[in-house]
Amino acid sequence: MAFSIPVEYFLALSAFMFCAGLFGVLTQRNAVRILISVEIMLNATNISIMAFNGLFGVASDQEGWVFVFIIIGIAAAEAAIGLAIFLSVYRNFGEITVSNIFSLREEETS
Amino acid sequence: MVSDIVLANLAWATIAIPFITGITLLLMSLFEIKGDKKYSEKFTGSLGVAGLAGSWIVSLVVLVQFFKEKVTHKSTIGHVNQEFDFLPSVSGSFKWGILLDPLSVVFLVLLTTIATVIHFYASEYMTQDPAYTRFFGTMNFFTGSMLGFVLASNLFMAFIFWELLGFSSYLLIGFYWQKRSAASAAKKAFLYNKIGDVSFLIGIAIIWNKTLEATGSATLSYLDLAEMMEHGDLRFNDFIVPALLIFGGAIGKSAQFPLFGWLPEAMEGPTPVSALLHSSTMVKAGLFLIARNYYLFYVHADGKPIINLSDGKLSGVIAEFGLNSNSFNAANAIVWIGVITALAGGLMALTATDIKKVLAFSTISQLGYIALAMGAGGLTAGMFHLISHATFKSLLFLCAGAVIHSVHSNEMTKMGGLKRYMPYTYWTMLIGLLGLSGVPLMNGFWSKDAVLLALQNNDEIVLGEVAYLIAVLTAGLTAFYSTKLFLLVFHGEPRYDKDHVHPTKTGIRMRISLVILASLVVIESLWWTIGTIIDVDGSRNDYWNFEYALGTLFHSHGGEFDPIAAIFPTVVGLIGISFAYAVYGNKRLDWMRTRPLVISAEKVITNRFGVDQAILWVAEGPVMGIGDFFQKIDVEVIDAFIIDSFITNGSHRLADMSDTFDNEWIDGTVDKTGIQIRQGGYLFRRIQRGQTSYYARIMTGSLATILVVFTFVRFV
Numbered sequence: 068m069a070f071s072i073p074v075e076y077f078l079a080l081s082a083f084m085f086c087a088g089l090f091g092v093l094t095q096r097n098a099v100r101i102l103i104s105v106e107i108m109l110n111a112t113n114i115s116i117m118a119f120n121g122l123f124g125v126a127s128d129q130e131g132w133v134f135v136f137i138i139i140g141i142a143a144a145e146a147a148i149g150l151a152i153f154l155s156v157y158r159n160f161g162e163i164t165v166s167n168i169f170s171l172r173e174e175e176t177s
Numbered sequence: 178m179v180s181d182i183v184l185a186n187l188a189w190a191t192i193a194i195p196f197i198t199g200i201t202l203l204l205m206s207l208f209e210i211k212g213d214k215k216y217s218e219k220f221t222g223s224l225g226v227a228g229l230a231g232s233w234i235v236s237l238v239v240l241v242q243f244f245k246e247k248v249t250h251k252s253t254i255g256h257v258n259q260e261f262d263f264l265p266s267v268s269g270s271f272k273w274g275i276l277l278d279p280l281s282v283v284f285l286v287l288l289t290t291i292a293t294v295i296h297f298y299a300s301e302y303m304t305q306d307p308a309y310t311r312f313f314g315t316m317n318f319f320t321g322s323m324l325g326f327v328l329a330s331n332l333f334m335a336f337i338f339w340e341l342l343g344f345s346s347y348l349l350i351g352f353y354w355q356k357r358s359a360a361s362a363a364k365k366a367f368l369y370n371k372i373g374d375v376s377f378l379i380g381i382a383i384i385w386n387k388t389l390e391a392t393g394s395a396t397l398s399y400l401d402l403a404e405m406m407e408h409g410d411l412r413f414n415d416f417i418v419p420a421l422l423i424f425g426g427a428i429g430k431s432a433q434f435p436l437f438g439w440l441p442e443a444m445e446g447p448t449p450v451s452a453l454l455h456s457s458t459m460v461k462a463g464l465f466l467i468a469r470n471y472y473l474f475y476v477h478a479d480g481k482p483i484i485n486l487s488d489g490k491l492s493g494v495i496a497e498f499g500l501n502s503n504s505f506n507a508a509n510a511i512v513w514i515g516v517i518t519a520l521a522g523g524l525m526a527l528t529a530t531d532i533k534k535v536l537a538f539s540t541i542s543q544l545g546y547i548a549l550a551m552g553a554g555g556l557t558a559g560m561f562h563l564i565s566h567a568t569f570k571s572l573l574f575l576c577a578g579a580v581i582h583s584v585h586s587n588e589m590t591k592m593g594g595l596k597r598y599m600p601y602t603y604w605t606m607l608i609g610l611l612g613l614s615g616v617p618l619m620n621g622f623w624s625k626d627a628v629l630l631a632l633q634n635n636d637e638i639v640l641g642e643v644a645y646l647i648a649v650l651t652a653g654l655t656a657f658y659s660t661k662l663f664l665l666v667f668h669g670e671p672r673y674d675k676d677h678v679h680p681t682k683t684g685i686r687m688r689i690s691l692v693i694l695a696s697l698v699v700i701e702s703l704w705w706t707i708g709t710i711i712d713v714d715g716s717r718n719d720y721w722n723f724e725y726a727l728g729t730l731f732h733s734h735g736g737e738f739d740p741i742a743a744i745f746p747t748v749v750g751l752i753g754i755s756f757a758y759a760v761y762g763n764k765r766l767d768w769m770r771t772r773p774l775v776i777s778a779e780k781v782i783t784n785r786f787g788v789d790q791a792i793l794w795v796a797e798g799p800v801m802g803i804g805d806f807f808q809k810i811d812v813e814v815i816d817a818f819i820i821d822s823f824i825t826n827g828s829h830r831l832a833d834m835s836d837t838f839d840n841e842w843i844d845g846t847v848d849k850t851g852i853q854i855r856q857g858g859y860l861f862r863r864i865q866r867g868q869t870s871y872y873a874r875i876m877t878g879s880l881a882t883i884l885v886v887f888t889f890v891r892f893v
Contacts, residue, residue, distance in 0.1 A: 093874050166868055 077118030084111035098156070098163040102149050109142045184246070185259035185275045187239045191232045191285065192324045198228025199317030206311035218309050222300035225313025229296045229320060233289040240286045243277055254279060254730060258400050260330050269388070269395030276330035276399055279730035280468060280560070284327050287564055288457040291571045291694070292320045295456075298575050298690035299449035302582060306447075312352065316453065319345040323458040327465060332381045332397040335469070339377065339430070339462065343370045346459050349450040350443045362442035369439040373429015373463070380422030387415060403472045420473040420507035423466060424514075431463030433548055434518040437541045438789040441525075444533040444587075448578030451533060455540045456571030461563060464544065467511070467551050468560060471733075474507050475554050509639050511552030512632070516644045518545030521786060523654035527661075528782045531587045532577045535662050539613065540570055542651060546628050549648065553638060555631025557728040562624035568701060569612035569621060572694035576606035579683045579691065580666060584673050589662065594671040598680035601688045603667050605695035610663050612698050614656035615750050620701040623709060625652060626743045627724055633742060649746045656753030664761040709738050 084107055091104025113135045120131025153163050160168055202225060205216055247255035260274030296316060303312050322345055325338035351363025381397065388402070389395035391410050396402065405411040427433065432440040440460065444451055454460060467474065522542030529535045543566045550559035579602045584592055596603045612621040629652075632638070632645050673680075683691070708721040724738065864871065 089877060093870055093877060096870070165870070 074118050074122050078115055081111045081115035081118065084108070084114065096164050096166050098149075098153050098165055101165070102146060102153075106142060106146065109138055113138055181257045181259065184239060184242055184257045184277060187235055187242070188257075188275045188277055188285075188328050191235045191239065191289065192321055192328060194232045194235065195228045195317040195321035195324065198224055198231075199314050199319075199321055202310055202314030202317060204314075206308065206314055209310055216310055218300075218304060221310040221313055222303075225317055226293070226296045226300050228317045229289065229293040232320075232324065233293040236285050236289040239277070240282055243279075243282050247277075248279070248730070254732070256400070258330055258398075260398060263333070268393075269385070271333045272331050272396075272398060273334055274330035274398075275328050277328070281327050283560070283564075283727075283730070284457075284461075284465060285324065287567055288320070288323060288327060290697075291457045291567055292453060294690050294693050295449050295453050295571060295575065296320075298452075298578070298687050299447070301684045301686035302449055302578055303447065308352070312447065315345055315348045315352070316450070319349055319453070320458065323462060326462055330398055330400070332384065332399070332470075335466070336377065336381060339426070339466075340374065342459060342462055343367065343374065343430075346370075346443075346454060349454070350446045352446050352450065356445065358442075359445035362439075362445040366439040366443050369436045370429045372436060373426045376422045376429070377426025377466075380419040380426065383419040383422065384416075387411065387419070399469060402470075406472050416473050417507050420470070421510060423470055423473065424507060424511055427463030427466050427548070428514065429463070430466070431460050431544050431548065432518075432541050433463070433514050433545065434521060435788050435792065437518060437522065438792065440541055441529075441534050441537045444531070444537050448533065448574060448581060451537070452571045452574035452578065455537070455574060456567040460540060460544055461567065464547050464551065464559065464563060467548070468556055468731075471551075471556050474511070474551070475556075508552050508554065508637070512549045512635075512638050512644060513552075515545045515547070515549030515552055516647050518542070519549065519651045520545070520647050520654075521788075523651045523658070524782045526658045527654060528779045530589050532580065532589050532592070532662065532666065533574070533587055535589070535658060536570070536573055536577055539655065539658065540566075542655060543570070543613075546625070546648065546651070549644065550628040550631045553632045553635040555628065555635075556731050556733040557724060558624070558627035558631040560731065561627045561724055561727055565612065565620040565624040565701060568694065568697050569609040572605060572609040572691065572698060573613065575687070575691055575694060576602050576609060579687055580606075582687075583680045583683070586673065589665040591673045592666045592671075593669045593673070594667070595680055596667040599683050601691055602683050605691040606667070607663065608695045608698050610659040612702070614659040614754060615652055615746070616656075616754075617747055618702060618706045620698055620705055622743075622747070623702075623705045623724065623738070625746065626738065629746055630739060630742055649749050652746045653749040653753035656750040657757045660754045660757035661761050664758070669761075 088104045088106075088108030088111060091107065092101055095101050095104060116131050116134050116138075120128065124130060156168065157163050160170075162168075202221060205221065209215055243257070247257070257277035258274065260272040262270040263273035264271040296313070299312070299316065303309055306312060319342065322338050322341035326335055326342060329335040329338060347363050347367045350366050351359050353359040354363070384402070385395045385397060388397075388405065388411065392405065396405075402411070406413060429436050440455075443454060446454070519542045522538050522540070522545055526535050526538035526542060529538055543562070547559045547562050547566070550562060579599065580592065580595060581587055583595070583599060586592070612619045615621045615625045629645065629648055632641065632648060635641060638644060704721075705723050708723050711721070864875070
């Protein structure tokens with residue numbers, strides 16, 4: 068390849084996306100936003116896997132794809148299940164703000 | 178053959194038996210008081226008498242065996258000395274042991290014999306007394322103490338029993354403690370004795386110190402001390418002060434001038450107690466102490482101490498006495514104190530009207546006699562008179578007890594004409610009084626003669642002739658008051674209250690006791706008379722001559738009866754008797770009473786020459802002054818300053834301080850720890866709020882930290 072982007076760029080992007088996703092997971096209270104952040108983190112992982120695939124791939128340059136496909140598959144399944152749970156939660160509580168949903172927890176005393 | 182150990186063990190038994198029965202009886206009397214019951218008098222009385230009788234039998238065995246084993250005819254006199262450490266120490270141990278030599282064995286038998294008879298007498302005399310058990314318990318204890326004192330082998334053990342003697346005599350004199358006079362008499366006796374005890378104790382301490390200095394190993398054993406004296410380890414002249422201090426102990430116990438005031442008061446006890454106290458225990462203890470430590474007071478001319486050492490050859494009569502030639506010595510002091518005591522006692526006996534007090538003053542007088550004999554170098558004469566006095570004085574007291582039992586009064590002015598009611602008492606008392614007055618051929622005659630002879634033979638005594646004359650005069654006084662007592666009690670018109678008092682015959686057991694003691698007096702008189710007058714082997718130095726035998730046994734002199742020297746005192750005594758008969762026998766009682774000289778003299782004598790007053794004055798001024806002074810110090814310094822300001826305030830402040838410390842530091846620490854922990858709990862519980870994002874944050878942070886740490890560790 069005459070023209071190629073250095074692998075550090077991919078990794079930097081991947082790290083940025085992962086941190087952004089992590090930040091989202093840690094700070095957001097809306098369940099949908101958290102789900103989106105998780106998707107971002109998964110995709111950050113995909114990017115870094117693909118970058119390493121290009122760097123270390125030996126036979127067909129396609130071994131890393133397997134992981135990526137599996138992750139995409141899992142992410143899809145997760146999103147489907149997650150959204151279904153959110154729906155169910157919304158029906159029961161009328162909202163999906165995670166910090167307000169604590170009926171399994173005792174009342175705070177102080 | 179009986180070994181020394183068996184003899185010593187028998188001697189221990191004589192001490193132990195009365196102690197065991199005495200303590201048993203005292204415990205029984207305790208149970209009586211606590212349990213509010215009464216043991217039968219038959220039982221307790223027999224136990225009390227049996228204790229003494231057992232001791233008496235054993236002591237007879239000791240006597241016979243001792244003389245069989247240790248006193249072989251005209252060769253040597255041995256001794257048994259069994260000692261073991263009581264309080265071991267490097268510089269010399271306090272020992273506990275038995276010393277059997279002729280002196281202690283003879284005294285032992287004398288004591289047990291008389292005490293047994295007195296106990297037997299008391300078993301009837303004390304009937305119906307609510308404290309019958311206690312009486313016999315104390316009596317046995319008392320006699321046991323005296324036995325321990327007599328058989329002790331050293332000054333330490335002797336002092337312990339000496340103190341036990343003082344204590345139990347206190348109990349006996351104060352036997353009727355409900356009576357105020359008895360309680361105060363007991364107190365007085367105890368305090369007077371205590372003065373002597375202190376002197377005795379100081380004497381012992383000095384002897385201990387001197388032996389420690391001389392040999393490097395202190396000892397208090399009689400035999401050791403005597404041996405050291407003999408071998409020159411201790412110098413006789415160094416022992417004047419301890420000798421005087423030990424004699425001070427004897428002054429207290431033996432009621433010598435000026436501490437005789439307690440003896441007449443001691444009559445507050447029951448009569449058997451007086452008999453025991455006056456005959457062979459207590460007052461004789463002091464004199465026995467002098468006899469026992471005679472090596473401190475006299476040495477033989479050849480420097481040998483007067484005590485039986487194992488190799489003491491019987492060397493015939495030892496007539497030469499080397500007195501300590503210092504101008505002032507212990508012997509002179511003893512002689513003169515004895516003379517003063519004898520005269521004062523005789524004079525006081527003249528004026529006393531209480532029958533027991535007459536006998537008590539007579540005892541004081543006779544004790545003075547014995548003391549002066551011992552002071553004059555007549556150990557034998559002193560012991561001789563001690564033996565005869567013990568016999569007839571116990572008899573006289575028992576007779577007086579019988580009389581008192583019968584008339585219920587002590588006053589001779591309320592007696593009279595009792596001869597027809599109590600013939601036994603009459604005759605036995607006659608025998609006793611004949612002995613006391615020194616009528617020729619009676620036991621008192623021979624012993625009194627020995628005493629006077631010892632005084633006459635000693636040229637070293639200061640004003641020895643005056644002392645001799647006073648002693649003879651006292652013999653006359655003795656005869657006078659003896660006759661007076663006899664006539665007032667048994668003859669003349671009855672003066673008791675005829676409506677209320679009906680004199681009764683003396684009881685059977687009391688009569689038996691009186692007869693036994695009277696026959697003892699008669700036996701002594703016969704033995705001594707025959708032994709002295711009849712020469713068996715021509716040299717007058719045979720063992721039938723009691724005084725000579727005693728002198729030989731005690732390694733002292735004796736047996737030199739001089740008929741010509743005996744005439745003067747005998748005549749004086751007979752004059753005393755006839756004079757008394759002339760005054761009291763012919764109802765001329767008032768003739769004496771009306772002479773002004775007699776009246777004023779009587780006043781002086783009745784007040785005991787002011788000696789008691791002087792002692793009171795001497796004791797009261799300084800003692801009360803010291804007491805007031807200390808009370809002042811107590812109130813004003815100790816109470817006010819130290820106690821109030823210092824201790825009270827100080828402890829108050831200390832209490833406050835510790836209260837504060839308790840509240841603020843101890844409680845505060847505990848409280849604050851709790852509060853802090855709770856605060857910490859509040860702090861940490863926020864983490865576990867149940868919010869997933871928090872957990873996630875923490876997990877992320879932790880993971881990141883770990884990654885960072887590991888990364889840097891990897892690279893650093």
